[in-house]
Amino acid sequence: MSVQRFQLNDEFVELHVLLKLLGLAPSGGAAKAMIAAGDVRVDGVVETRKACKIRGDQVVRFADEEVRVLGRIEP
Numbered sequence: 891m892s893v894q895r896f897q898l899n900d901e902f903v904e905l906h907v908l909l910k911l912l913g914l915a916p917s918g919g920a921a922k923a924m925i926a927a928g929d930v931r932v933d934g935v936v937e938t939r940k941a942c943k944i945r946g947d948q949v950v951r952f953a954d955e956e957v958r959v960l961g962r963i964e965p
Contacts, residue, residue, distance in 0.1 A: 891954050898962040902943040905930065905950070908959075914952050924952065 894912060896903075903911070906921040909930070915921035922940045924930055930937050931951040932944065944950060946961020 891956055893956045893958065895958050895960055897960045898946055900962060902945045903959075904940070905932070905937060905942040905944055906940045908944055908950065908957065909952065912955075912957060914955055914957075929953070 896908065896912065905925060906915075906918055909915040909921035909924065910918050915924055925940050925942075926938060928936045928938055929952060932942065933948055934951075944959055946959055948959045950957040950959065
């Protein structure tokens with residue numbers, strides 16, 4: 891399993907955007923389809939909401955990929 895870290899620049903990132911930004915999906919549409927199919931887990935639970943807000947300290951899993959989301963660093 892490959893583990894990646896993603897640093898938030900804002901309070902949250904939408905799930906489909908995160909998958910596209912990290913290259914886990916080739917496009918936003920593909921990311922939405924993967925989520926709708928039940929292929930993505932957030933904190934161990936299947937997530938089917940495309941625009942689910944992912945915040946710091948959450949873990950997203952897809953296939954053999956794990957993404958640990960780090961909270962925004964305050965200036």
